Amino acid sequence: MANFRLCAVATSEPGVGIVEALKVSPEVAHIVVIGGEKADYKGSSLLRQTMAEGTRGHIMADDAYSGAAASFFRSADYPEILMEAMDTLQRGADEHAYRPHGLTHPTDYADYIGIVADRLARLLTEEEITHVVFFDIPHLFYDSLLYRLALHLGIKTMILRVGFDPASFYSMEEIAHYGHMRRVSPPAPSVTVEKAGTQEVYYMKGIGQEQGPRGRLTWRSLGLFAAYVATQEPSLIVRPLALTRVIRRMARAARALPDWRDPYWKFFHSGHLDYVEKIGALENQPVNMEQRYVYFPLQFQPEMTTTILGGVYRNQLMALEQLATILPPDVKILVKENPKQTGQYRSPMFFHRLNRIKAVEILPSHANTHRLAAQAECVATISSTAAWEAVTLGKPALLFGVSWMGDMPGVVRFREGLTYDGLLSTRFTHEDVEAAYGNLVAASHEGVVTRWAIRHLGDVNEVENTQRIAETLVGLLKGEIPPTFTAPETRGNP
Numbered sequence: 136m137a138n139f140r141l142c143a144v145a146t147s148e149p150g151v152g153i154v155e156a157l158k159v160s161p162e163v164a165h166i167v168v169i170g171g172e173k174a175d176y177k178g179s180s181l182l183r184q185t186m187a188e189g190t191r192g193h194i195m196a197d198d199a200y201s202g203a204a205a206s207f208f209r210s211a212d213y214p215e216i217l218m219e220a221m222d223t224l225q226r227g228a229d230e231h232a233y234r235p236h237g238l239t240h241p242t243d244y245a246d247y248i249g250i251v252a253d254r255l256a257r258l259l260t261e262e263e264i265t266h267v268v269f270f271d272i273p274h275l276f277y278d279s280l281l282y283r284l285a286l287h288l289g290i291k292t293m294i295l296r297v298g299f300d301p302a303s304f305y306s307m308e309e310i311a312h313y314g315h316m317r318r319v320s321p322p323a324p325s326v327t328v329e330k331a332g333t334q335e336v337y338y339m340k341g342i343g344q345e346q347g348p349r350g351r352l353t354w355r356s357l358g359l360f361a362a363y364v365a366t367q368e369p370s371l372i373v374r375p376l377a378l379t380r381v382i383r384r385m386a387r388a389a390r391a392l393p394d395w396r397d398p399y400w401k402f403f404h405s406g407h408l409d410y411v412e413k414i415g416a417l418e419n420q421p422v423n424m425e426q427r428y429v430y431f432p433l434q435f436q437p438e439m440t441t442t443i444l445g446g447v448y449r450n451q452l453m454a455l456e457q458l459a460t461i462l463p464p465d466v467k468i469l470v471k472e473n474p475k476q477t478g479q480y481r482s483p484m485f486f487h488r489l490n491r492i493k494a495v496e497i498l499p500s501h502a503n504t505h506r507l508a509a510q511a512e513c514v515a516t517i518s519s520t521a522a523w524e525a526v527t528l529g530k531p532a533l534l535f536g537v538s539w540m541g542d543m544p545g546v547v548r549f550r551e552g553l554t555y556d557g558l559l560s561t562r563f564t565h566e567d568v569e570a571a572y573g574n575l576v577a578a579s580h581e582g583v584v585t586r587w588a589i590r591h592l593g594d595v596n597e598v599e600n601t602q603r604i605a606e607t608l609v610g611l612l613k614g615e616i617p618p619t620f621t622a623p624e625t626r627g628n629p
Contacts, residue, residue, distance in 0.1 A: 139612055140163075140264050140266070141163060141265070142258070142264045142267045143168050144169050144267075144269050146171055146179075147171070148586055149583065149585075149600060149601050150170070151171070154168050155601075163609075167262055172188075173190065176188075176191060178275065178277045180195075181194065181277040182223075184236040184247075194258075195254060200253060201253055201257040204249075204253045204255075207256060207287045215447070216280075219442070221241070221244045222442050224236070224238060224244055224248075226276070226437050233402075251276075252280055255281050260288070264285075265290065265291065266290065266292065267293075268292075268294075268612075269292070269295065271294075271296060272310055272313070272439055273443070274439030274442055286309065293307075293611055294306065294307050295584050298539075299520070299575075301583060301588035302583055302588070302592060304582055305578075305579055305580070306580060306611055306618040307619060308618060310443065310444070310537065311537065312621055313538065313541070314542055315541065316621075317617055317621045318574075319577045322573075325566070325569040325570045325572070326576050328527055328568055328572050331505060331509075348394045349393065350389045350394045350397065351390060352389045353397060353399075355397070355399075355400065356399035359401075359402060360382070360403045363405070384408055384412075385408065389411070391418055393418075393500060393501055395474075396500050399477070400475070402477055402479070407477060407481075409483055410477075410478035417498070417500075418500065418501070422502045424510045427463075428469045429514070430471075430507045430513075430515070430521075431468050431516065433451055433470060433471065434516070434517055435473040435476055436476070440518045441518070444518040452485065452489060454549075458533070459492050459493075459494045459495070461553060466555070468495045468515075470489070470495050470497050504521075505524075508528055511525075514533070518536035519538070522546055523540045526544065529545075529563075530545070531546075531561040532545055533558060535549045542571070543571050544564075544567040545567075582604040584604060
């Protein structure tokens, strides 16, 4: 019997295919899709303020104030939601995108967020949506705002998230549940967990761990520079001397870095050159692993792992400052930049604030992350798998945000009153880690929910995969299949 009225965010496969399967499911009475051009509404048009339409036209067509989100704006947590939404909108700012939105002033951001929230709330209420479904943790502007609105309006949400094993996925009703694992009864068999550094993981592929040959300016980088000139500073075309100076500066900065570290691989903006020169100047920094230290690898930004999963610690500097307050005077914080970071979120002010923390030592890009973790007293992070790598080495890990490994032995969530001695007193064995991971595997679901995972695995039967996930999703919505992660107060229920 059809009883679910869904709103689904599906921007790519396999989510798009799963949505098509849901449309013919007898349990689904209605579904509205936000995603690409074949969806009802094109989600990216809200981020970039474009006129791109879906099959039902533009989501802002015939828009007028409805008041559907009035109580949302008055809610106690709206100031934090506003900060989160502003952060997600930064992905479309002129220093981060060749097709930027037109927002420049904080009040522009606040006004635009107010407009979009009102429109999305009207969509949810007018279409009588009972559940909102996400095929990843919502982290773009429109989906994260949609998620917050659904929670406020009492509409149930279901989030699917690729597992640590990309052939599996996790499920949760709320982001806050992520990492609070449902207890499996009886306990599942242990699963063998290899120690970090014993094999190259896919997200470290191509990343050097030793000092090597210096880099150079690539044709890809020059192409990104050309895109920047064409879209944001065309006056350089008629100023050949200024154009040449920028290219020489780009080349000089690239030569200061190792050959695997292309600082312009994703985006070029002239404002990012200060950042590239800064990290290039760190390449000759000594790496002292004989002292007492906490290892803190910075995470790539902008990204879900900080913007959404970091909460108030989406600004990683806040986490570093909090960490410094609990450390003894003789313990350092060794900070390594993310090898894929560009100049985004790394202005000179970032480094000025970072350098104010006396315990911090910034490392060169070639510092070996495996040795750094192995010789550290502990590893600290917002939400990255650095925490998991630490506990596989028998090291305690400090987590400032939320992550799938939050309940793993050896992982400590940062809290008020935490002491460094208390952190180091965490006791666990590798057998404990393998037992906990076995339970996580048992609480996970079979299926590949992201496009990159399909590419990574290479031999996925996409038709069977889509149908399997659609059936699991319906089971989750009906309550017949328990989610992987649950609210902390209910996770004792199998």
